[in-house]
Amino acid sequence: MDILFKTFIDHFSANQKLSEKTIAEICNHLSVLNLDKKHVLIKENQRHDFAYFVVKGAVRSYYLKDGVEVNTWFALENDMVGSLHNFKDHPSRETIELIENSTLISINLKRVKPLMFSNIQIANFINAIIEDYALFLEDKIYFSQMMSSIxxxxxxxDKEPQLFQRIPLTYIASFLGISRETLSRLRAK
Amino acid sequence: MDILFKTFIDHFSANQKLSEKTIAEICNHLSVLNLDKKHVLIKENQRHDFAYFVVKGAVRSYYLKDGVEVNTWFALENDMVGSLHNFKDHPSRETIELIENSTLISINLKRVKPLMFSNIQIANFINAIIEDYALFLEDKIYFSQMMSSIxxxxxxxDKEPQLFQRIPLTYIASFLGISRETLSRLRAK
DNA sequence: ATGATTTTGTGACATTTGTCAAATGAATTC
DNA sequence: GAATTCATTTGACAAATGTCACAAAATCAT
Incomplete structure (x- = not known):
């Protein structure tokens, strides 16, 4: 088994011990990818069979609103990349693109999903991923409703200082829902 | 089995057939509740062992921001009420309160959760609920980022006309992230 | 029904944020 | 390292929204 797979599998099996057999079965559907900055993982409006786990690098997601890119989230090391729309075989509403040269693990959802109904460990493994994702979404909503832009x-x-080292302010401004000029003025204080 | 349980169970078992035994096991942890308008189901900052399914009625969720209520969502018939924070045994960030006299089904999460690791049908049943919830959250985020308030x-x-019949505009305004005066002015056009 | 309470609407004004334009600074490419 | 592209900052102004005050309408309780 690729040594990188272990990080990913451990990350989502904290609440149950996976058998060797299950681990092997999951690994059958994983691959390691090394891709360059600006590579597009998933295109808006397209269906896509994979989700990704960031081993090293940075990824962003955006969609076009009146021709302008609106950034919806960023993923760094140990974050998952993908969406439930994707998992449910709906076309993606977002484009997902690398911000840095990155190492990713891809998961073939189309092949892993059916195993949920025959292997209980895989069901709970996927469950852990989705729970984690839903918690992330809840936080995101709370964050975006609760706070003023400043x-x-x-x-x-405070929470993600690395973002400011690694991700252009233009992207962060659109993520925060304000124009880059406004962000620039907030920073001036 | 209470006839109301069937609606709830059917609603989240579209992708698998549950055995009689599993259905009975789930029903052990369900109850029917009839509660009055303004009843508080979950209080901000408290832990809570239950999630709910709305059979009949209307529910809202809000938190306090500088002493002002900010409404985060509304649930009507066939919607789930609860949060992942709740499911993961974290204190709730929101208060959940009935807007109308309502009939609800309560699910004892504390008891049902452990069954996920021994009963694969229950694992996938809960998975369906969480997937559904995460899709709801994705839509909510997309909706709130994508659109201008109008x-x-x-x-x-267009999509939820019943909300406007059943839920005060004050609540809807704060849900949309605008003041009630602004909503009132938008409606004037 | 009647008075009290809650909800919704409107006006005047202040504040915030967006937009456009231009300048500066940083990073990348040849 | 000079040139080019991209990112960030700043200013001037317009547009959108919030705030406060109050009026009108609807709803609730006795």
Whole structure:
């Protein structure tokens, strides 16, 4: 088994011990990818069979609104990349693109999903991933509703300082839901 | 089995057939509740062992921001009420309160959760609920980022016209992230 | 029904944020 | 390392929204 697979599998099997057989079965549907900055993983409006786990690198997701890119999230090391729409075989609403040269693990959802109904460990493994994702979404909503833009900026700066080293302010501004000029002025204080 | 349980169970077992035994096991942890308007189901900052399914009625969720209520979502017939934070045994960030006299089914999460690791049908049943919830959250985020307030209002009016019959505009305004005066002015057009 | 309470609507004004334009600074490419 | 592209900052102004105050309408309770 590729040594990188272990990080990914461990990350989502904290609440149950997976048998060797299950681990092998999951690994059958994983691959390691090394891709360059600006590579597009998933295109808006297309169906796509894979989800990804970031081993090393940075990824962003955006969609076009009146021709302007709106950034919806960023993923760094140990984050998952993908969406439930994707998992449910709906076309993606977002484009997902690398911000840095990155190492990713891809998961073939189309092949792993059916195993949920025959292997209980896989059911709970996938469950852990989805739970984690839903918690992330809940936090995101709370964050975006709860805070004024300046507080969002301060909280983000406090909780995810790496973002500001690695991700252009233009992207962060659109993620926060404000124009880059406004973000620039908030920072001036 | 209470006849109301069937609606709930059918609603989340579209992708697998549950055995009689599993259905009975799930029903052990369900109850029917009839509660009055303004009853508080879950209080902000408290842990809570239950999730709910709305058979009949209307429910809202809100938190306090500088002493002002911010409404985060509304649930009507066939919607789930609860949060992942709740499921993961974290204190609730929101208060959940009935807007109308309602009939609900309560699910004892504390008791049902452990069954996921021994009963694969239950694992996939819960999975269906969580997937559904995560899809709801994705839509909510997309909706809130994608649209200008007037478009949010129009879309909501188009997709959930019942909300406007049953839920005060004050709540809807705060859900849309605008003041009630602004909503009132948007409606004037 | 009647008075009290809650909900919704409207006006005047202040504040925030967006937009456009231009300048500066940083990073990348040849 | 000079040139080119991209990212960030700043200013001036317009547009959108919030706030406060109050009026009108609807709803509730006795």
């Amino acid at each position: 507080n969002k900026y301060l909280i983000l700066l | 478009n949010k209002y129009l879309i909501l009016l």
